[in-house]
Amino acid sequence: MGAGHGHRLHFHGHSPVHRAPAHVKVLTLLGFMLVVVATPREAYAVLAAEAAVLLGVVLLSRVPLTYLLPRMVVELPFVVFAVLMPFISHGPRTEVLGITVSEPGLVAGVALLIKGSIGVLGALTLAATTEPQDLLRGLQRLRMPELLVQIMGFMIRYLDVVTAELGRMMTALRSRGCDPRSPRHWPVLARSLGALFIRSYERGERVHLAMLSRGYDGKLP
C-alpha cells in the first residue's frame, strides 16, 4: 500500500502546470497533438519547434526528464514498427550508413518516430501533473458522456486491485517452479491471464451487486 498520492505516473509538485485546471490541460494537449499530427512529415523545423514547446512545458512543470523518459517505453512497439518501415516499404531506394532502404519508408518512419515521441511525452506530462481524480472531473466538465467517465473511474480504482491480484498469481506460479518469463511457460501464463480476466469479471459483478444494494440506479450521484 502506497501512502498519500495516487498512481505511478503522477509526480507530486506545485508548478503552474500542476495547478492548471485539468480540463484546460486536456484541451491543450488535444489541440497540440492535432497540430503535431497535421504537420507535414518533412517540415522538420516545425516539428523541432513543437518538440521545443513540449520540452518547455516539461521544464515548467519541474518533472525531471529522468522520471519521464523511462516511462516512454510504452512507445516501444511503435518504435519497432518505425524502424521496420524503411526496410519493408516500396519506392525509390536510398542509402543510409551503407544499407539500401526505401526512401518514402525512411521519411514515414522518422516522422512516425518524432510524432509518436511527442505524443507519448505529452501524455506522460499530463499524467505526471494531474491527479486521476482531477482528470476525471476535468473530463466531466468537458461534458464527456457520464458512462465513459464512470468506466474510467472504475479502471483507475481497480487497477491496483487487479495488479496486486496478478502479482499474487505470479508469486504462486513461481513458488511452484514456473518462471513466467520463460517462453516454455507462456501457455501457463496465458491461462493465468485468462483466470485473471474471469476473476476481474466476477469482481465486476460483485461490485455491481454492492452498488445495487446501496440503491444504484444507473447514474452516479
Add this chain to the structure above:
Amino acid sequence: MSTPVLDVRGLAFAYPDGHQALFGVDLHVHAGERVALLGPNGAGKTTLVMHLNGILTAGRGEVAVSGLPVTKEHLKEIRGRVGIVFQDPDDQLFLGTVRQDVAFGPANLGLRGAELDRRVMDALDRVGMADFVDRPPHHLSYGQRRRVAIATVLAMEPEVLVLDEPSSNLDPASRRELADILLGLDVTVLMVTHDLPYALQLCPRSIVLSEGVVVADRSTFDVLTDEALMAAHRLELPWGFDPRRIDSLPR
C-alpha cells in the same frame, strides 16, 4: 408481538442452472436484535442474504422488511431499509475517496448538501474512521477498509444491518476493534459468519442454515453447546474454545 424487521416465510430458490439453494426457509428478526446466521459452506447463507434486499427474487415464499414485501416496485425503499455489507471491502468501496464512497448510498436515496455531509460524517464517526474522510480507500489497511465499508451502509440509516463474514481476513486486533464498534451500534444486525466465537460474543441468538433449510434457531450458547447439532452440520469450534467457560455472555 411487533412486526419483525426481517420476515422470511417459506423461501425457496433455485439458480437458473437448476441448482436449488434454498428449500423453504422461515426466519424472523425483530428490531434491536443481533442475530448470527451460521452454517457450513454451500448452505445457502449468501443466497438467503441476497433475497433480503431483492438482488435475487424468491422462487417461492416471501420476504418482508418491516411489513413491506420485497418486490420490484418497493426495491428502492427496501434497499434503504436493509443495508448489506459484503465480504470483500474492495467490492464495496469503488470510488476515489472515502467521502464519495460513504455518500454514494445516501445520495442514491436522494440526499444532498448539508444533510448528506452530516450522514457521511456521522457514519464515519460511528466506525472511528472520520479522520480518513478524504483518503482514497485503496490506501487504507484491510481492517480500515472493512470499517469504511460498514460506514457506507450505516450512512443510509438502514433498519437492519446485514454483515457477510465481518471478521474474515482481519488480524486479532482489527477483529476486536470491529467487535467493539458493532457492540456499540444501536441497530438491528444479522451477521453471516463461520467465526463461532465471534457469533457468541456479538449475537445472543443464532440461526443455523444447512442444505437450504433452517435447522436451529436458538440462543447462540445453546447452539454452540449442542454437540450433536454441531457435528451434523459441519460446525466446529476452534480448538480449545469452550463456551461453557466464558463467564460474561451478551444478552
